[in-house]
Amino acid sequence: MNKHNTLILLCLFSLTSCVVMKPPQCDLEQPDCLRQTYAAPSRYWPKPTVDDGVEYKELKATNRTVFIQNKKAVELGKTLFFDPRLSSDNTISCASCHQPQHGFADTNKVSFGVMGRTGRRNAPSLLHLYAGKQEGYFWDGRAETIEKQAVMPIADTNEMNMPLNRLPERLYQLGYEKDFQEAFNAPIDLETIGQALAEYEKTIRPEKTRFDQFLEGSFSALTDQEIWGLHLFRTKGRCMNCHYGEAMTDGKFHNLNETYYGRDFQDLGKYEITQNPDDYGKFKTPGLRGLNKTKPWFHHGLYVNLRGVVNIYNMGMPRAKVPVNADEIHKQNHLDPLIKPLNMTREEMNALTKFLETL
Ligand code: HEC
Numbered sequence: 273m274n275k276h277n278t279l280i281l282l283c284l285f286s287l288t289s290c291v292v293m294k295p296p297q298c299d300l301e302q303p304d305c306l307r308q309t310y311a312a313p314s315r316y317w318p319k320p321t322v323d324d325g326v327e328y329k330e331l332k333a334t335n336r337t338v339f340i341q342n343k344k345a346v347e348l349g350k351t352l353f354f355d356p357r358l359s360s361d362n363t364i365s366c367a368s369c370h371q372p373q374h375g376f377a378d379t380n381k382v383s384f385g386v387m388g389r390t391g392r393r394n395a396p397s398l399l400h401l402y403a404g405k406q407e408g409y410f411w412d413g414r415a416e417t418i419e420k421q422a423v424m425p426i427a428d429t430n431e432m433n434m435p436l437n438r439l440p441e442r443l444y445q446l447g448y449e450k451d452f453q454e455a456f457n458a459p460i461d462l463e464t465i466g467q468a469l470a471e472y473e474k475t476i477r478p479e480k481t482r483f484d485q486f487l488e489g490s491f492s493a494l495t496d497q498e499i500w501g502l503h504l505f506r507t508k509g510r511c512m513n514c515h516y517g518e519a520m521t522d523g524k525f526h527n528l529n530e531t532y533y534g535r536d537f538q539d540l541g542k543y544e545i546t547q548n549p550d551d552y553g554k555f556k557t558p559g560l561r562g563l564n565k566t567k568p569w570f571h572h573g574l575y576v577n578l579r580g581v582v583n584i585y586n587m588g589m590p591r592a593k594v595p596v597n598a599d600e601i602h603k604q605n606h607l608d609p610l611i612k613p614l615n616m617t618r619e620e621m622n623a624l625t626k627f628l629e630t631l
C-alpha cells in the first residue's frame with residue numbers, strides 16, 4: 273500500500289477547502305487511483321522525490337502566450353535565423369541545425385556546418401529558451417547569455433564560419449540596415465545581431481502534445497501506462513531532481529559519467545572551459561520537450577533509444593573503467609550525488625519510457 277495523506281492537516285484550518293484538498297485515499301499502485309490523483313490540479317499531486325536543497329518547480333503545460341515587446345526585433349531575428357547568407361559559403365543558417373520540425377534540433381549525431389564540416393557535439397533543442405534565464409548556454413555553459421551565445425555559431429569554423437569582424441559589413445551589404453534601424457534605432461553590430469536572434473529564440477514554443485492536453489484537463493489524453501510513467505518520473509525515477517518545471521530542465525550542469533575519458537568521444541564538458549575540478553564532466557541539463565523529434569540524445573548524440581536511456585539511469589549511470597596511468601582528477605568519482613540506482617522493474621521502465629514519448 274502506498275497511501276499519501278500529507279494534505280489532511282489542512283482540513284483542520286478550513287472545513288470548506290478540506291473537501292477540495294483532501295487527497296484521494298487510495299492505493300497509488302492501482303491505475304484508477306493514479307488517474308484520479310493526477311487528474312487533480314498539480315498542487316495536489318504527490319510530492320516528488322527530490323533530495324534536500326533541490327528547488328524544483330512542478331511540471332506544467334506550455335505557456336502559449338507570447339509577450340512580444342519589440343515586434344520588429346523578433347521579425348528581424350527570425351529572418352536572420354533562417355538566412356544562410358550569414359555563413360561563409362551561403363549554405364548554412366541557424367535553422368540548418370536547429371530545425372523547427374525537429375524540436376529546433378537536428379537528427380544527426382553531430383551537426384554539419386559549412387563544407388560538410390562536423391563539430392563534436394549534438395545540436396540541442398531550443399524549446400527551453402523561452403522559459404527563463406539559465407546558468408549558462410551550450411552544453412558546457414561557455415556563453416553567459418542567449419544574446420552572447422547567438423553570434424558564436426556564426427563565427428564557429430565548423431558551423432557558419434563567418435569571421436565576426438566581417439559580419440556587420442555583410443549584413444549591411446545584404447540590405448539589413450533598415451530592419452536594424454526599425455528594430456533598435458541602432459547600427460548593425462554584434463550586440464544588436466545577438467539581441468535580434470535572442471528576441472526571436474525566446475518566442476519559440478514547444479508544440480502542444482498529449483501531455484499538455486492532459487495537464488489542461490483532458491484526462492483521457494494519456495493512457496494508464498503513461499500516467500504511471502509520469503508518476504515514476506516524479507517519484508521513484510528521481511528525474512524531477514534535474515528535469516523540472518515548464519521546460520523540464522533546471523538550467524544547471526551535472527556530471528552523469530558521460531565523459532568517455534580516454535576514448536574516442538572524450539569530452540570533459542564544463543571543466544574544459546573553467547579548469548575547475550568541481551566542473552569535471554558537467555553538461556547542461558537539456559529540456560525534455562519535443563524529445564521524440566530531437567533524437568539522438570545527450571551531448572554526444574550516442575544514445576538513439578529512449579528505453580536504453582531509462583535503463584542506464586536505472587543502473588545509476590555506471591562509469592567506464594579509467595586507465596590505471598590516468599591523472600588523479602580522472603580517477604576521482606565525479607558522478608552527481610543526485611544520480612542513484614533506481615531499482616525499477618522492467619514494467620516500470622517501460623511505463624517511464626512511454627511517458628517520455630508523450631513529451
Ligand atoms: C552546424 C550546426 C549549427 C548551426 C549552424 C547553429 N547551431 Fe546552435 N548549436 C549547435 C550545436 C552542436 C550546439 C551545442 C554546441 C556545444 O554545446 O558545444 C548548439 C548550441 C546552441 C544553443 C545553446 C542552447 C542551450 O540551451 O545551451 C543555442 C541557443 C543555439 N545553438 C542557437 C543557435 C543560433 C542562434 C544559430 C545561428 C546564428 C545557431 N545556433 C547555429 C549546432 C548549430
Ligand code: HEC
Pocket residue numbers: 397505509510511512513514515525526527528530555556557558559560563566568569570571572581582585586608610611628
Ligand atoms: C542529476 C541530474 C539529472 C537527473 C536526476 C536526471 N537527468 Fe536526465 N539529463 C541530465 C543531464 C545533465 C543530461 C545531459 C547529459 C549529457 O549530455 O552528458 C541529461 C539528459 C537526458 C536526456 C537526453 C535529452 C537530450 O535532448 O539529449 C533524457 C531523455 C533524460 N536526461 C531523461 C531523464 C530521465 C527519464 C530521468 C529520470 C530517470 C533523468 N533524466 C534524470 C540531468 C539529469
